[in-house]
Amino acid sequence: MNRLAAQFSLIIANDNRSGGTHHVEEAALDWARHVLHLQNTRPASQHVRGRLYALAAAFTGSALWAAIDGGRLDRARHHLSEAVALAGLSGDPAIQFRVWGHAGALYRHQGRYANALAADEAAKRTRAARNPLYASLAHARAAVHHADLRNRQAALRSLGVAEACLNRADTEAPRPAWLRFYDSAEFHLLALTTAGTLGLWEEAEAHAHHTLATLRPDLRRNRALTHAYLAHAQIGQREPELAVATASRIPAEARHGRTAHLLNTFGHRIHALAPHSPATREWFETELL
Template identity: 40%
Template structure:
């Protein structure tokens, strides 16, 4: 028996499991009649399976109240004449409740509350995917930060727009936390650290309300990166340890790998060569063990892979002054980057240029620096800072040379053209 497919679809749209629908129906009966309902999971199971094809009495009233529509709209059989066993219950209800209750029930049917369901969650997730795509293309922009923060507020406003199951409410909070974590990351990427800390605190609260380990990992992992960029390796390590301590890092080696790789970058900032090498070796081992087909959040799928691991290694070994090893990881990163990773490509290219320069390979260093896409070179705060430091270091290493002149002329023309 296929069961009541219409009811199943309605439950899926709202996010109701059978026990949750039973609870909602009992709450509805309490509102309608003033007496607690006694709808059981078995009753709901019979409704879904098709064993009950024409609900009557309190069951019918509860269904229509919860879904805000008629039995026919829920896939049940209907009749112009109520079943005999239904009439006494209806008459008792209206006799004891009186005309006020009858009016309230009618008004409730006309103004049924909005039900927040899976379609609302899917809409939030599509918006989140667009934020992720925009970040990978542009990165660090204030407009991305502001848009992500506004979408977080929109998600929270959805909580007050209607009723929902606890599962759906948790997903709404998780979406709000995800948007806020993207605002946090845009602020980190744009070197607006005080704003990033503000977004972080809100995101952490929302993630706790969502009870979502994936978004908790993202927020605390971002926090570790933020403190690393702020030159606070002890705080960075503490924050990243929170992310690494979540149970999902034991279930999925991909999350374990990301946590280890970011910890290695923190060790690099702290100047600990041994710990840096050990953590990267462990991160490499974990990513090779990870199931590439496992289900993961869109933000994880969109950015973490072998190329990102090598990008973190490039950063760490630059910090340690191991420029040959840094350049090695930089070329590996650039050869494996996916086409949509515009921001990552610009950052890796600027870092490779610096690694080449520090090894005395001035001509390839200048060529690498000049290959950074112009839109990133003049708009992304991190890339601007890297190329500025590159120019200053080039002038210190090879002052007055033809290559130094070439770079300075290129930089002036680029900035003037795009000003």
């Protein structure tokens, strides 16, 4: 079990560093298959079987997340079905919470915002959500999905609840490897996403700066995403030069998946705002190199 848990932590670390690459997805799937092979070939107590199903669900959930992050939504749909089934068999409320969170992310990328919000509600109903840290994450994600549905009041209310829960949480208590990413920096990244979707550009920029100031160095994918969202917020405030400077800080190796999509949309927005600006010309010339 300890070796499997260590491999899962390695998958999480690779995802934090590089984002949703094929390598992360396939490595997670290989370990999920290995765990299920153990489940089917080794005698074990019910308790051990539950832990093995939880690990299989965890690895499959990481494959699901990598596929979502990389924009491979057809593969993500397949992984979701397997992850939901394995999480149910595990009886582990924390794993069930995680899988519902990933389901919400997939539905959002599919444009199925009501389903994403329903996934948030399912996460809130797990026993894990009695913990303020889990509850905070669920409410922060719900804020993003309320914003997608253009329900500003509900989005801002959910952010308020998420922040209050985070303030009550014992952030020093032990937590699963997959939940170590959630802290004040991640809360503000979700708040940045919410504010940007609602067109609250000044608020979005403030959240972005908070995230960048407190984000752990190993969360490179999230740093790239934050810079991309910040560049959008600066375009929203009609600051093309500053926006290009921000977007240009994103390293080439991070420009894939969600970050690449945001930068592509950024290009359209800056051209629409200032088609003849030197900053716009600089951006497109750099992109062609």
